[in-house]
Amino acid sequence: MIKAVLTDIEGTTTPISFVKDVLFPYSYEKMEEFVKNNLQNPQVQKIIEDVKKEINKSDASLEEVIEILKSWIVEDKKITPLKELQGLIWEEGYKSGKLQGFVYPDAYNKLKEWFCSGIKIFIYSSGSVKAQKLLFSYTNYGDLNYLFSGYFDTNIGNKKDKQSYVKIAKEIGFNPSEILFLSDNSDEIIAAASAGYNVIRLVRPLDAEYIDNFPYKQVESFDEIEIGRL
């Protein structure tokens, strides 16, 4: 019996285009100014040090660090210090009204239905926990954070790594067989399934295609998910 849902964001609750065409360009354009204006912020200082560690170059200049961060955005690298920094940059965008999170209507309706029936809902995204909370604070349906019992990002591990799902199950206190994981990414689906989760792959028509002979269920919308039937 499913008692908890763990869901991805990009390509699952939210269109890929919102992340790639709105959030990423915003962080790219603001990166240099934000880092230079926030050099006294201990979080930014730690992020800069983490980037230097990641590239194995302890004497990298600030300019080099900024260029690396920007190149990671272009390459859609899911590297933790970049994701942490993007969360800080997007905060100003959401708070000023320049950014508004988007959640698909079917995802909103189904998440609300599950929440009302006592299913615990958790988020697992490569975006930082701060970025996740911001996106769901400022959506087309208002603040949706009341729906969620917890949030996970790459600090718990890579989304394509089975161990990340093992750790999340332990942390949220459910057996993997009681959890349904939702994502558009087939590698993430396979990793979660190998940890014993129930899984469904989202195939949003504008974002993805059905994979032939994929061994797990694939759906276009949350409307097609009936938890009681799994």
Ligand SMILES: CSCCC(=O)C(=O)COP(=O)(O)O
């Ligand atoms: C939390 S909003 C930003 C999403 C993001 O930065 C990202 O890389 C999306 O990855 P996901 O794991 O949600 O597919």
Ligand SMILES: [Mg+2]
């Ligand atoms: Mg995704």
